[in-house]
Amino acid sequence: MESLFTAENTVLGIGNIILSDEGFGVRVVEYLQKNFAFPDNVSLIDGGTLGVELTHFITGTQRLLIIDSIDGGADGGKIFHLRGDEIKKHFAQKISAHEVGIQDVLTMLELSGRKIPHVELIGAQPFSLEAGVELTPQMSKLVPLFADKALEILKSWGLIMAVR
Numbered sequence: 427m428e429s430l431f432t433a434e435n436t437v438l439g440i441g442n443i444i445l446s447d448e449g450f451g452v453r454v455v456e457y458l459q460k461n462f463a464f465p466d467n468v469s470l471i472d473g474g475t476l477g478v479e480l481t482h483f484i485t486g487t488q489r490l491l492i493i494d495s496i497d498g499g500a501d502g503g504k505i506f507h508l509r510g511d512e513i514k515k516h517f518a519q520k521i522s523a524h525e526v527g528i529q530d531v532l533t534m535l536e537l538s539g540r541k542i543p544h545v546e547l548i549g550a551q552p553f554s555l556e557a558g559v560e561l562t563p564q565m566s567k568l569v570p571l572f573a574d575k576a577l578e579i580l581k582s583w584g585l586i587m588a589v590r
Contacts, residue, residue, distance in 0.1 A: 439473060443559060446562055450552065454573055
């Protein structure tokens with residue numbers, strides 16, 4: 427399978443933007459794209475609800491940061507930061523279509539010898555999954571916080587971003 431993707435580092439926002447807070451990861455990536463300039467070796471991807479199709483966009487990346495709303499059974503707004511095997515454990519317990527897709531993509535890459543060496547996931551417990559294209563006000567307040575967290579992670583990878 428040929429990759430459409432060549433960046434060494436990827437920030438992937440996933441979620442369904444018509445289910446309010448479920449679209450959190452996509453909204454954070456949109457915020458990052460609007461407010462920051464990234465080096466050529468960083469790709470920001472709106473993964474929406476794509477499933478295994480994401481394989482084409484992340485194959486070959488060396489470091490992957492996934493941003494998502496996470497149902498961890500906690501109070502709305504709880505922040506999660508998962509790494510490595512913690513991510514597999516999280517996705518193994520989920521039933522959302524895009525989360526199953528991400529699990530499948532990571533497993534397919536691993537089984538085909540193209541495992542992404544470094545994967546991290548940051549997310550927040552949604553306040554609402556009701557139909558609606560806007561995040562709840564509480565979740566909207568978390569978008570800049572998560573953008574800052576994503577930038578911290580990218581800086582820890584040795585990358586430098588600029589404010590637009």
